[in-house]
Amino acid sequence: MRSLLRPVAALAVGFTTTTYAFSASTSFCAAAPHVPYISSKTAAAIDVSLMNPSASPAYTLPQLMELAGLTVSTAFHKTYPPSSHVLVFVGPGNNGGDGLVAARHLKLWGYDVTCVVPKLKDAFFEKLRKQAEDCGCEIITKEPREGYASLLTPSTVIIDSVFGFSATGPPRAPYNDIVPFLHSTTAPVMAVDIPSGWSVDSGDVNYTNYAPDSLISLTAPKLGSKGFKGRHWLGGHFVPKRFEAEFGIKVDGVYEGGEIVRELTPGGEGGEDVDGYSVVYVTAPNGDLAQVIASELVKSKTVACVNIIPAVKSVYAWKGNVEVDDEVLMMIKTRKERVGDVEKIVKKLHEYETPEVLVVGVEGGSKEYLKWLGESVDKRK
Ligand SMILES: NC(=O)C1=CN([C@@H]2O[C@H](COP(=O)(O)OP(=O)(O)OC[C@H]3O[C@@H](n4cnc5c(N)ncnc54)[C@H](O)[C@@H]3O)[C@@H](O)[C@H]2O)[C@@H](O)CC1
Numbered sequence: 001m002r003s004l005l006r007p008v009a010a011l012a013v014g015f016t017t018t019t020y021a022f023s024a025s026t027s028f029c030a031a032a033p034h035v036p037y038i039s040s041k042t043a044a045a046i047d048v049s050l051m052n053p054s055a056s057p058a059y060t061l062p063q064l065m066e067l068a069g070l071t072v073s074t075a076f077h078k079t080y081p082p083s084s085h086v087l088v089f090v091g092p093g094n095n096g097g098d099g100l101v102a103a104r105h106l107k108l109w110g111y112d113v114t115c116v117v118p119k120l121k122d123a124f125f126e127k128l129r130k131q132a133e134d135c136g137c138e139i140i141t142k143e144p145r146e147g148y149a150s151l152l153t154p155s156t157v158i159i160d161s162v163f164g165f166s167a168t169g170p171p172r173a174p175y176n177d178i179v180p181f182l183h184s185t186t187a188p189v190m191a192v193d194i195p196s197g198w199s200v201d202s203g204d205v206n207y208t209n210y211a212p213d214s215l216i217s218l219t220a221p222k223l224g225s226k227g228f229k230g231r232h233w234l235g236g237h238f239v240p241k242r243f244e245a246e247f248g249i250k251v252d253g254v255y256e257g258g259e260i261v262r263e264l265t266p267g268g269e270g271g272e273d274v275d276g277y278s279v280v281y282v283t284a285p286n287g288d289l290a291q292v293i294a295s296e297l298v299k300s301k302t303v304a305c306v307n308i309i310p311a312v313k314s315v316y317a318w319k320g321n322v323e324v325d326d327e328v329l330m331m332i333k334t335r336k337e338r339v340g341d342v343e344k345i346v347k348k349l350h351e352y353e354t355p356e357v358l359v360v361g362v363e364g365g366s367k368e369y370l371k372w373l374g375e376s377v378d379k380r381k
């Protein structure tokens with residue numbers, strides 16, 4: 001049988017992960033850059049530099065907030081369907097301003113939007129509120145008699161734009177009602193820059209157990225979000241590349257193909273990233289042999305699962321002829337780091353001299369499935 005001599009096909013479609021790997025959801029073409037986390041002090045210094053009137057880019061506050069708010073709404077749109085009701089909690093600083101801008105964009109994209117705006121800093125913020133209202137966002141200025149929970153519908157997703165990188169200490173009124181509500185609600189939350197109530201530098205040190213469903217980090221992820229387990233987006237395409245050298249952040253190569261956000265850790269608990277998983281295709285001459293190989297792979301915890309697809313017909317070129325074989329196809333799911341071990345076991349048990357081993361990267365998957373996949377495969381020793 002000529003397939004005995006079929007050359008090994010070992011093509012890795014994904015790319016090597018770096019210290020901090022991105023989701024491959026946008027592209028498999030470029031190597032994933034490492035994205036460092038920054039302190040609240042660095043975040044504040046970046047803010048000052050972005051708006052320094054005597055040095056480029058010399059953004060004005062309204063310009064920067066528009067960019068940040070559009071970034072927030074883009075991350076939201078990539079995470080939640082337009083059928084969602086969006087409930088935005090607006091804080092007293094620029095984090096709140098980002099929320100108001102995002103509310104306007106989301107309304108324009110067809111979301112049903114309610115903003116809770118207990119306080120406004122100045123005329124500029126008042127203008128942001130009015131723009132959101134004029135677009136059709138509902139504005140609420142104080143807690144309803146029945147509590148904030150009465151604003152929730154089955155489709156509500158909350159945007160937490162209460163506190164950003166400048167907040168310190170326990171929340172003061174009127175946010176001392178809002179922040180505990182955020183910490184206790186079961187509705188999904190997207191946090192802007194940092195979950196409100198977390199330390200910007202150290203995370204959930206107050207044991208609030210507040211775990212938003214998703215996070216959009218602006219310019220660079222903050223140190224406190226290192227342990228964040230939900231979907232984590234980064235947005236800061238508007239930051240000049242020279243800031244990489246000045247502040248140790250990463251901008252170049254992060255935003256590809258017209259995108260203004262990039263997903264960081266799409267995995268579930270443990271921060272597993274999808275770049276860490278592969279699917280391996282192996283053909284076999286019959287189901288019995290495929291089952292022997294599959295059982296060994298699963299039993300040794302080298303892989304999580306093998307689907308054996310019966311009765312595939314393989315048509316391939318061989319020495320100038322078109323060959324046709326009846327085979328079965330194994331679809332093997334494992335950690336990327338175990339692909340070499342998969343190949344060893346396949347070669348040990350296979351009848352073919354050079355069996356097909358074709359590796360493709362995993363582009364995405366449900367949080368729960370990826371978690372199970374990670375738990376079912378031993379890490380490489
Ligand atoms: N890094 C950057 O360059 C950018 C930052 N942006 C946003 O700006 C945010 C930072 O904005 P701000 O510096 O205005 O800071 P915050 O949005 O964190 O808000 C600070 C405000 O909260 C009040 N506050 C602080 N602690 C409080 C407490 N415990 N209880 C009640 N009130 C409290 C302060 O008096 C101040 O009015 C970021 O998190 C991000 O969302 C973006 O708009 C644009 C880019």
Ligand SMILES: [K+]
Binds near residue numbers: 095160161164191194
């Ligand atoms: K926040």
